[in-house]
Amino acid sequence: MRAARVIPAIVAALLLLLPAARAEDYPSRPVTLIVPFPPGGGVDTIARVMAAKLSVALGQQIVIENRPGAGSVIGTRAAAKAPADGYTLVMLTTGFTLPANTGYETRDFAPIGTISSTPIAIMSHPSLPANSLSDVIAMAKKDPGKLSAGSPPPPTLNYFAIELMKAMAGIDITTVTYKGTGPLTNDLVGGHVTLAFNTIAPALGNIQGGKIRAIAVASPKRSAALPDVPTAAEAGLPGFEAVLYYAIAAPAGTPRPIIERINKEMRAIITSDEVTKRIVSDGGDPAPSTPDEYAAMIERDEAKWAGLIKTLGLVIN
Numbered sequence: 057m058r059a060a061r062v063i064p065a066i067v068a069a070l071l072l073l074l075p076a077a078r079a080e081d082y083p084s085r086p087v088t089l090i091v092p093f094p095p096g097g098g099v100d101t102i103a104r105v106m107a108a109k110l111s112v113a114l115g116q117q118i119v120i121e122n123r124p125g126a127g128s129v130i131g132t133r134a135a136a137k138a139p140a141d142g143y144t145l146v147m148l149t150t151g152f153t154l155p156a157n158t159g160y161e162t163r164d165f166a167p168i169g170t171i172s173s174t175p176i177a178i179m180s181h182p183s184l185p186a187n188s189l190s191d192v193i194a195m196a197k198k199d200p201g202k203l204s205a206g207s208p209p210p211p212t213l214n215y216f217a218i219e220l221m222k223a224m225a226g227i228d229i230t231t232v233t234y235k236g237t238g239p240l241t242n243d244l245v246g247g248h249v250t251l252a253f254n255t256i257a258p259a260l261g262n263i264q265g266g267k268i269r270a271i272a273v274a275s276p277k278r279s280a281a282l283p284d285v286p287t288a289a290e291a292g293l294p295g296f297e298a299v300l301y302y303a304i305a306a307p308a309g310t311p312r313p314i315i316e317r318i319n320k321e322m323r324a325i326i327t328s329d330e331v332t333k334r335i336v337s338d339g340g341d342p343a344p345s346t347p348d349e350y351a352a353m354i355e356r357d358e359a360k361w362a363g364l365i366k367t368l369g370l371v372i373n
Contacts, residue, residue, distance in 0.1 A: 082142055082314050083116040089304070090138075090146040092131025093208070094124040096238030098257035098338070102171055102302050103147045105334055106325065113321040118145075124235045127151070127209035129158045136160040140309035145318070148303045149213065153357040155365060156211035162358060165305040167350035169319045171326055172340040175275030176217045176298040177282070179252045179259060179268050181244055189272040189291035192251065196227035205251040206240045209233035214253045216361065217274055217298035221253075221288075223368040224296055244268055255300055256281050256339025274298040281339035301343060303350055315347050 089107050093099045100122065107118035123131030128151060135146035136159075145168070153162060178189060186192045196203050207214035210233075218231050232249050234240040237258045244252045244259070245267045252259070252268075260281060262268040272291040273279050275298075288296040304322065306315060325331050326344040335342050345353070 082317060083114055085143065086117045086119050087114070087142070088119050088121050088144050090131045090135045090144065091120055091122050092124060092128035092147065093122065094236035094238050095122050096258065097236040098174065098255035099147050099149060099302060100238070101257050101338060102335070102340070105331060106171060106304070106322070109325040109331065110318070110321055113325065127212045127215065127233070129211070133159050136164040136307060138307050140166070140307040142306060142310050142314040145304055145306050148305050150299070150301045150357055151212040151214070151216070153354055153361060154211040154213065154216055155362050158211060162354050164308050166308050166310045166315055167347050167354060168304045168306055168315055169322045169347060170301050170303040170343045170345040170350050170353065171322070172335045173299055173301045173343045174255050174257065174340040175273040175279055176214055176253050176300060177256055177259070177273045177279070177285070178271045178288070179244060179254055179263070180271055181247045181250055182266065182269050183247060184250050184269070186271070189288060189293055192271060193225045193227055193293070196225070196229050200228035201230055203251060204230045204232050204249050205253055206232045206234055206243060206249040207253045208236055208240065213298050213300050214255070217253045220298065220364065220368065221293065221296055225293060241268070260339050279339060280336055280341065301353070302340070319347050
C-alpha cells in the first residue's frame with residue numbers, strides 16, 4: 057500500500073521537473089521574432105538590437121521576420137496562432153491593447169517583458185507655417201480638413217493619438233495611414249503629408265538635420281532625445297498623452313520557465329550600458345520589466361484606452 061502511494065507521488069514530482077528541463081535545453085534551434093511592422097521603423101530598429109543580443113545570450117540565432125500590414129494585425133495574428141513552444145516570439149507595442157477587430161485578444165499572448173518606451177511626437181514638414189501645437193490647432197480650425205496627418209493604421213497608438221487630439225482640440229484633420237513609421241517618415245520628408253504622429257527613432261536624424269520639425273511630444277515629461285521640444289501640455293493641450301511601449305511576447309501557453317529564461321536575458325541586455333545608450337540615442341527610455349509587470353501593464357492600458365475610446369466616441373476598426 058505504501059508503495060502504491062509513493063510511486064504516484066514520485067511520478068508527479070518528476071512531471072513537475074519536466075518544464076524546467078525543457079527550459080534548460082531551450083533553445084535548441086533558431087527562434088523567430090515576428091516584427092509586425094516594415095523594416096526601418098522604430099519597432100524594427102529596437103527588435104534588431106534585441107535579436108542580436110539575445111542570439112548571443114541564448115546561444116541560438118534570433119531570426120527577424122518582418123510581417124507588416126493592417127497596423128501590425130497581420131504579423132501579430134500569425135504569432136497568436138503559432139505553436140506555444142518558445143520558438144516564435146513577437147514584438148508588441150501599446151497599440152496591441154487598443155480595442156479593434158483583429159482576430160486575436162490580449163489573452164492569446166504570454167507577456168515576456170517590456171524593452172523601452174517612447175512618446176508619440178507631433179511632427180511637421182518645415183514648409184508648414186506652424187511653429188507650435190497651438191499654431192497647428194489654429195490652422196486646423198481655420199481650414200477644417202485641409203491639414204493631413206500621417207500614421208500607421210489602426211490599431212496602432214499613432215493612429216489613436218491623431219483621433220484623440222482631434223477630439224480633444226475640436227479640429228478636423230485628414231488622417232492618412234501608412235504600413236509603418238519608415239514609409240511615413242519618408243513621405244513627411246518629401247512633403248507628401250503635412251503632419252505625422254510618429255515615434256522619435258525613425259525621424260530623429262531628419263529632425264536633427266532640419267528636414268522634419270518636431271512640434272510637441274505626447275508625454276508627461278520632455279524626451280531626453282528632444283529636450284527642446286515641449287510636451288503637449290506645455291504647448292496648450294493638457295491631458296493629451298500617448299506613450300508607446302515596445303515589448304516581446306509569446307503565444308499563450310508557452311511554458312513559464314521559457315518565458316522567465318527569455319525575460320532574464322532581456323533585462324540584463326536592456327540594463328547594459330551599451331543598450332541603454334542605444335535606446336536613449338534612438339529617442340526612447342529603457343523600461344525593463346518582469347512578465348507579471350508587463351501583464352499588469354497590458355491590463356491597465358487595455359482598460360485605459362477602451363475607456364477613452366468609449367468616452368470620446370471614437371471608432372477603431
